[in-house]
Amino acid sequence: MVELFVCKICGEPYLGGKAPDDCPFCGAPKNYIKSVEEFTELWKTELSEQEKSDMQETLDLEINATAYYLDVVKTNEKYSKPNRLFKQLARVEQEHAEMAVKFLGIELPEFKGETSKGSFEKDLERTKELETEAIKKYQGFLKNAISKNLKNFYTALIHAEKGHQDIAGKELE
Numbered sequence: 521m522v523e524l525f526v527c528k529i530c531g532e533p534y535l536g537g538k539a540p541d542d543c544p545f546c547g548a549p550k551n552y553i554k555s556v557e558e559f560t561e562l563w564k565t566e567l568s569e570q571e572k573s574d575m576q577e578t579l580d581l582e583i584n585a586t587a588y589y590l591d592v593v594k595t596n597e598k599y600s601k602p603n604r605l606f607k608q609l610a611r612v613e614q615e616h617a618e619m620a621v622k623f624l625g626i627e628l629p630e631f632k633g634e635t636s637k638g639s640f641e642k643d644l645e646r647t648k649e650l651e652t653e654a655i656k657k658y659q660g661f662l663k664n665a666i667s668k669n670l671k672n673f674y675t676a677l678i679h680a681e682k683g684h685q686d687i688a689g690k691e692l693e
């Protein structure tokens with residue numbers, strides 16, 4: 521039987537027999553995927569000056585990652601494995617950027633950033649670097665976070681980016 525779930529991090533709905541292991545939209549772990557009644561908007565929270573500056577940095581990282589992964593999608597044949605992998609990575613990073621702008625109460629900026637490094641292997645290497653950098657940053661932002669909402673946000677993002685780091689590493693083996 522199909523049930524309606526909602527991700528408590530990004531707020532996206534999901535229909536399925538059971539909750540997915542990771543949110544297909546933002547990559548949050550299963551413990552954040554709940555019944556639709558349990559959702560409250562994570563971003564409806566006051567940010568301290570430190571939290572604001574961390575969120576701006578988060579947005580910058582997510583915008584660059586989205587732009588980069590979208591460029592990799594374009595440089596790989598449609599429906600090929602690299603094209604599919606980077607399409608999903610770009611989707612998740614875009615969802616992260618969309619959440620960051622909601623926290624900041626600003627408009628979504630244009631997706632501008634780096635471009636493909638020229639081969640699947642090089643792009644996987646760069647992906648690993650970017651994701652490692654993001655994890656490190658978000659671990660610091662998690663420590664700075666005062667509000668519970670922000671703590672949940674960075675906990676979910678760290679989980680998602682670790683998944684990206686893992687899959688890029690696995691593809692490189």
Ligand SMILES: [Fe+2]
Pocket residue numbers: 527528529530531532543544545546547548
């Ligand atoms: Fe989500």
Ligand SMILES: [Fe+2]
Pocket residue numbers: 582585612613616654677681
């Ligand atoms: Fe991200």
